[in-house]
Amino acid sequence: MSNEFQLKPSPPAGNIPDSDTWATPAWIVEWVREQAGWPAFDFDPACVPATAKAPDYICPDTGDGLWDPWRGSTVWLNPPYSKQALWLARAARECRLEGRRVAALVMPSFDSIYWRPTVWQEAAEIYMIEGRIAFEMDGEPRPGGNVRSCIVIYDPALSIGANGPRVKYLRPIPKGGE
Numbered sequence: 001m002s003n004e005f006q007l008k009p010s011p012p013a014g015n016i017p018d019s020d021t022w023a024t025p026a027w028i029v030e031w032v033r034e035q036a037g038w039p040a041f042d043f044d045p046a047c048v049p050a051t052a053k054a055p056d057y058i059c060p061d062t063g064d065g066l067w068d069p070w071r072g073s074t075v076w077l078n079p080p081y082s083k084q085a086l087w088l089a090r091a092a093r094e095c096r097l098e099g100r101r102v103a104a105l106v107m108p109s110f111d112s113i114y115w116r117p118t119v120w121q122e123a124a125e126i127y128m129i130e131g132r133i134a135f136e137m138d139g140e141p142r143p144g145g146n147v148r149s150c151i152v153i154y155d156p157a158l159s160i161g162a163n164g165p166r167v168k169y170l171r172p173i174p175k176g177g178e
Contacts, residue, residue, distance in 0.1 A: 022135035023051035024078045032103045043072030046079045077104040085114035092122035095154035102154040107147050123165040124158035127151040130171040
């Protein structure tokens with residue numbers, strides 16, 4: 001079985017489910033950057049302008065981040081959960097072939113067929129997040145997210161363990177929180 005998934009262009013922007021455009025709170029992005037010990041994120045390939053977490057980004061109006069060339073060296077990725085298998089395959093490829101660091105906020109899908117080739121065999125770390133993230137819509141938190149989240153870390157400077165990525169169980173706390 002190949003470690004590569006077939007990449008195809010995404011549907012036009014008008015076909016994007018609303019939940020695929022929810023924003024990650026800025027404090028989560030900063031928390032991930034601090035945990036990884038990375039500089040600021042410089043590219044976000046899966047956003048709309050209002051949700052971009054880096055100064056350089058691709059949104060449905062400017063291209064297709066799943067298909068178009070990526071830029072930068074430190075990538076924030078909160079892909080549409082409806083296509084996370086393809087996005088994780090792309091993140092793994094960008095790390096392996098282009099030397100990019102990628103932090104991907106996704107649903108933990110350990111029993112999915114794509115998880116082994118795109119995460120267990122390619123990622124350096126997984127941050128399992130305690131609790132659920134309140135994603136934002138129009139700048140307001142949407143409490144009670146209905147799925148768990150994890151951060152998959154692809155970093156060419158880190159080795160992948162013999163048994164897969166290092167897994168950390170973490171509880172993110174906003175600055176000034178608890």
